[in-house]
Amino acid sequence: MRIQCPFCGERDSSEFTYLGDATVRRPDPSAPEQYFEAVYLRDNPAGRHEELWYHGFGCRSWLRVTRDTRTHEIFTVEMYNDATTETNQEAARA
Amino acid sequence: MRYSIFSLMRQALRGHRDWTPAWRDAVPKPAYDVIIVGGGGHGLATAHYLSKVHGITRVAVLEKGWIGSGNAGRNTTIIRSNYLLSGNVPFYEFSMRLWEGLEQDLNYNAMVSQRGILNLYHSDAQRDAYARRGNAMRMHGIDAELLDANAVRRIAPFMDFDNARFPIQGGLLQRRGGTARHDAVVWGYARAASDRGVDIIQNCEVTGFIREAGRIAGVTTSRGEIKAAKIGLAVAGNTSRLTNLAGLRLPIESHVLQAFVSESIKPRIPGVITFGAGHFYVSQSDKGGLVFGGDIDGYNSYAQRGNLPTVEDVCEGGMAVIPSLGRVRVLRSWGGVMDMSMDGSPIIDRTPLSGLYLNTGWCYGGFKATPASGWCFAHLLARDELHEVGRDYRLDRFAIGHLIDEKGVGAQPNLH
Ligand SMILES: Cc1cc2nc3c(=O)[nH]c(=O)nc-3n(C[C@H](O)[C@H](O)[C@H](O)COP(=O)(O)OP(=O)(O)OC[C@H]3O[C@@H](n4cnc5c(N)ncnc54)[C@H](O)[C@@H]3O)c2cc1C
Ligand SMILES: [Zn+2]
Numbered sequence: 345m346r347i348q349c350p351f352c353g354e355r356d357s358s359e360f361t362y363l364g365d366a367t368v369r370r371p372d373p374s375a376p377e378q379y380f381e382a383v384y385l386r387d388n389p390a391g392r393h394e395e396l397w398y399h400g401f402g403c404r405s406w407l408r409v410t411r412d413t414r415t416h417e418i419f420t421v422e423m424y425n426d427a428t429t430e431t432n433q434e435a436a437r438a
Numbered sequence: 439m440r441y442s443i444f445s446l447m448r449q450a451l452r453g454h455r456d457w458t459p460a461w462r463d464a465v466p467k468p469a470y471d472v473i474i475v476g477g478g479g480h481g482l483a484t485a486h487y488l489s490k491v492h493g494i495t496r497v498a499v500l501e502k503g504w505i506g507s508g509n510a511g512r513n514t515t516i517i518r519s520n521y522l523l524s525g526n527v528p529f530y531e532f533s534m535r536l537w538e539g540l541e542q543d544l545n546y547n548a549m550v551s552q553r554g555i556l557n558l559y560h561s562d563a564q565r566d567a568y569a570r571r572g573n574a575m576r577m578h579g580i581d582a583e584l585l586d587a588n589a590v591r592r593i594a595p596f597m598d599f600d601n602a603r604f605p606i607q608g609g610l611l612q613r614r615g616g617t618a619r620h621d622a623v624v625w626g627y628a629r630a631a632s633d634r635g636v637d638i639i640q641n642c643e644v645t646g647f648i649r650e651a652g653r654i655a656g657v658t659t660s661r662g663e664i665k666a667a668k669i670g671l672a673v674a675g676n677t678s679r680l681t682n683l684a685g686l687r688l689p690i691e692s693h694v695l696q697a698f699v700s701e702s703i704k705p706r707i708p709g710v711i712t713f714g715a716g717h718f719y720v721s722q723s724d725k726g727g728l729v730f731g732g733d734i735d736g737y738n739s740y741a742q743r744g745n746l747p748t749v750e751d752v753c754e755g756g757m758a759v760i761p762s763l764g765r766v767r768v769l770r771s772w773g774g775v776m777d778m779s780m781d782g783s784p785i786i787d788r789t790p791l792s793g794l795y796l797n798t799g800w801c802y803g804g805f806k807a808t809p810a811s812g813w814c815f816a817h818l819l820a821r822d823e824l825h826e827v828g829r830d831y832r833l834d835r836f837a838i839g840h841l842i843d844e845k846g847v848g849a850q851p852n853l854h
Contacts, residue, residue, distance in 0.1 A: 345745045356747065357737075357745060357747060358747035362736050362737045362852060364691065364738070364850070364851075364852070365691075365738075380836065380837045381687075383780075383836075383849050384689040384780045384836040384837075384849055385687040385688065385689060386678070386687065386688070386689070386690065386691055387678070387682065387687060388678035388682075388688070388690055388691050388692055388738065389678075389682070390676075390678075390679050390692075390740040393738055395737070395738065411737075413692070413738045413739050413740050413741070414740045414741055415741060416739065416741055416745070
């Protein structure tokens with residue numbers, strides 16, 4: 345499996361560390377029961393999965409990778425901060 | 439047909455013409471008392487104990503492929519009960535006792551071979567940790583011996599004791615640990631359950647659930663609808679796919695684990711040996727092949743095949759502990775999909791949906807659990823209560839903080 349890092353180009357997956365589901369959001373601190381869901385529950389889909397990879401042996405960026413868990417085919421790779429910022433901005437606007 | 443030395447001799451004299459199939463390949467009926475989804479070791483063991491211990495025989499085991507085509511047929515067959523935490527110790531020891539009587543119970547040769555499991559330690563801190571584990575085991579009446587380097591040398595002289603980075607200082611030995619023949623376990627349970635009237639239905643994939651009056655009342659399958667008051671899931675790495683169909687999210691991620699077998703060589707590895715400074719373990723099959731493995735690949739996967747970095751990592755671990763491994767060729771490698779739970783321990787429990795029961799979270803260690811898992815799941819399905827030895831494997835333990843985290847790494851499934 346190779347991951348197309350937006351900064352370093354196509355690199356072997358062994359340069360990256362896996363963190364898991366990228367759709368998990370830090371819950372609202374005033375709703376502690378949501379922490380159980382955020383920490384423990386996962387959709388664990390067979391198919392497209394958005395996930396976090398850290399390019400530790402390269403540019404040290406956090407990346408959001410969309411990958412098929414049945415075939416390991418990778419569809420998109422983007423820098424995670426951008427995506428988070430977007431979501432946070434949306435949240436702030438809402 | 440009962441198997442014995444006499445049946446074997448009789449068949450031998452007749453040229454082995456009259457052997458009959460070991461179990462019935464059944465067609466689905468419209469309804470059962472209990473449906474078990476998944477014809478792996480756990481599903482078939484559950485069917486066996488349901489029929490034998492609880493007298494419930496209107497049971498179907500639904501398998502999407504052929505029985506044993508999942509992890510039961512892909513694992514490296516290690517059985518042991520060398521656990522540390524109180525939630526695990528009684529359960530795995532109960533399983534070990536069931537292994538010890540399994541062949542008599544099933545009248546089937548499962549090739550249970552108690553040739554010992556040796557966990558190596560490479561530092562003072564690791565020795566202390568193994569001493570603690572061994573003491574926990576002995577306090578529960580389980581055999582454990584802490585060996586120094588010389589005692590280990592007598593068992594396995596071919597290892598690299600003076601490795602510059604990971605010298606072997608000794609090991610924790612459980613002599614009652616060992617291996618069993620994975621396929622034979624599947625077929626033995628299938629045969630015993632089938633003899634009591636359980637329907638084993640292959641090529642029957644469960645594709646959805648039937649709900650009636652607020653409860654799960656049956657399943658839709660690739661071979662039509664089948665009704666039952668109780669449905670038990672024992673589908674290992676595919677659990678989330680099924681519970682997602684019922685709208686239930688679980689503390690489970692599916693990950694791929696690889697294993698390897700070498701060409702056959704003369705007997706060399708006396709039991710199961712595990713490297714303590716990396717993840718590598720090895721045993722030798724009766725055919726002579728070295729069977730070995732290591733870590734999961736580490737990312738969500740349903741692919742049943744892994745990637746090369748893990749192959750390299752496992753082989754490096756092997757070379758660090760047994761340098762002569764470099765002389766044998768690897769014949770085959772394969773992968774299976776593991777139901778990795780958030781604390782590394784299994785779940786055998788009811789679900790919030792009445793009629794639906796769960797058996798999952800086995801991570802890469804569920805083969806040794808097969809007998810006890812079947813026993814406890816059958817108990818749950820028959821009596822609607824958790825069995826004593828598995829009472830800590832509750833689904834709600836994640837919400838209430840009663841985790842069973844042997845490795846102490848937290849809610850990070852790929853680290854367990
Ligand atoms: C490479 C490898 C090495 C391992 N080594 C060891 C070891 O040394 N010791 C140990 O204790 N454990 C080991 N394990 C773990 C062990 O194999 C599993 O934990 C255990 O086999 C899981 O239980 P099972 O046998 O019931 O699973 P499986 O055999 O996977 O059974 C589940 C069944 O459900 C079926 N299924 C899935 N979805 C559906 C559906 N929708 N409808 C119908 N049927 C369905 C599957 O086809 C499958 O046959 C290893 C696993 C792997 C992959
Ligand atoms: Zn990079």
